[in-house]
Amino acid sequence: MRKPYIFLICLAILALCLGGFYFEKMKYTKAKNEILIGYNYTKFGENIIKCKPVKVAKQAKLNQLEEIFLFSKKVEKPIVDLAKYDIQLSFRSPIDETVEYSSLLWFTKSGAVIKINGFNGYRSVGIENAKSIKNIINYIEL
Template sequence: MRKPYIFLICVVILSLCLGGFYFEKMKFTKAKNEIWIGYNQTKFGNNVTKFKPGNVEKQEKLNQLEEIYLFSKKIEKPIVDLAKYDVQLSFRSPIDKTVEYSSLLWFTKSGAIIKINGFNGFRSVGIENAKSIKNIINYIEL
């Protein structure tokens, strides 16, 4: 009669230790995406894009950025100079360093226009979402 109780106590202690280890491991895991930000710098008539890693602390902000992209409206013809984009964003996987997708952004008075590479067409977002994008990526006007 004592052996089953001892066995149960050992199983409970082992499960608590493994649960604590798993919790701590989940708390300090890397984000599933990282973002690289490229600013368009025109020099001598050529577009030069210099990339730097974006400092986004929480995965929640990257999820919010992807959500803004998802719920943007399709537009046929944007009214911007397509050669002079403001920012290029690249979403990369930190594990294998591959680019999942990349996008070009033009900030306008009425919000922002987005061109996601790999998809045909342009998308637009309102002023509030454009401000959110600027806040998430810590946009610096040049």
């Protein structure tokens, strides 16, 4: 009668240990994608877009950025100068080094306007989401 209880207690302890190990492993996983950012210097008379990779430590930050992009509101006619975007942002897979998708961003006083290449139209996000985007990509004001 006692052997099944001892076996079940050992099995429960093993399950808790394995669950904790798996949780810690998932919490500290490295990002599976890279972000490339190109700052638009054509606003200052130079016809240059300098792209640089941005290090994002956690995959959760990239997931948050993708959620902001995909759950943004559609805008018919954005009130920005479409020729003078602020940054070009590309998601790239580091394994095969292909660009999954890229987008153009205009930061405004009311948030940001996003043009995701491959999708028709423009999208907008609020001030809080624009601040989150700036924090994730380490945006530098020019």
